[in-house]
Amino acid sequence: AQTVTQSQPEMSVQEAETVTLSCTYDTSESDYYLFWYKQPPSRQMILVIRQEAYKQQNATENRFSVNFQKAAKSFSLKISDSQLGDAAMYFCAYRSSNGGSQGNLIFGKGTKLSVKP
Amino acid sequence: DVKVTQSSRYLVKRTGEKVFLECVQDMDHENMFWYRQDPGLGLRLIYFSYDVKMKEKGDIPEGYSVSREKKERFSLILESASTNQTSMYLCASSLWGANYEQYFGPGTRLTVT
Numbered sequence: 001a002q003t004v005t006q007s008q009p010e011m012s013v014q015e016a017e018t019v020t021l022s023c024t025y026d027t028s029e030s031d032y033y034l035f036w037y038k039q040p041p042s043r044q045m046i047l048v049i050r051q052e053a054y055k056q057q058n059a060t061e062n063r064f065s066v067n068f069q070k071a072a073k074s075f076s077l078k079i080s081d082s083q084l085g086d087a088a089m090y091f092c093a094y095r096s097s098n099g100g101s102q103g104n105l106i107f108g109k110g111t112k113l114s115v116k117p
Numbered sequence: 118d119v120k121v122t123q124s125s126r127y128l129v130k131r132t133g134e135k136v137f138l139e140c141v142q143d144m145d146h147e148n149m150f151w152y153r154q155d156p157g158l159g160l161r162l163i164y165f166s167y168d169v170k171m172k173e174k175g176d177i178p179e180g181y182s183v184s185r186e187k188k189e190r191f192s193l194i195l196e197s198a199s200t201n202q203t204s205m206y207l208c209a210s211s212l213w214g215a216n217y218e219q220y221f222g223p224g225t226r227l228t229v230t
Binding site for chain 1: 121150157158159160161162165175207209216218219221222223224
């Protein structure tokens with residue numbers, strides 16, 4: 001069974017600085033998708049960024065980028081120029097591309113990010 | 118924009134009551150999901166549905182059932198609520214396909230006393 005591990009329960013960053021959130025996963029599959037979701041306090045969970053395992057190029061969305069190391073099964077999220085609105089719980093998630101339980105996300109336990117003004 | 122709504126933001130029920138949590142999505146998504154979110158445990162899948170009247174168990178289905186009579190609506194049912202079911206419940210929906218993102222509702226914080 002696949003697992004997702006986020007080893008940092010809490011992180012803190014100064015406004016305008018850069019922070020990296022770690023995520024590792026375990027799978028025997030070669031084709032899958034990885035996601036970072038953001039859950040602001042008392043607000044809905046939203047997708048931050050997505051990575052297809054078959055793509056070597058790291059995904060980027062504005063100030064958010066990932067470092068995808070397939071061999072190491074690592075998928076870290078880098079937030080550049082941190083803003084107060086980035087304060088949230090961040091969840092790393094894995095989804096198999098196979099059939100059966102297709103569509104299911106397997107989540108890590110989350111990292112709570114605080115942004116200091 | 119995709120919209121996923123849940124019937125209640127906060128709910129307080131007594132032990133042994135039957136509880137219904139409703140979720141509605143407006144984007145004609147095939148897949149719908151119910152998760153439970155607890156501090157330090159992340160999100161755990163309870164049930165999901167990939168079509169009307171179709172359902173599959175997730176990781177923690179015990180004590181729960183679901184119903185999907187219409188494509189846009191997915192209900193989570195606690196047949197006899199217990200205190201250990203006090204939690205945040207999140208509904209999500211997506212198109213059919215592993216590469217599509219899931220869209221989440223605002224969550225229902227259920228307290229069972």
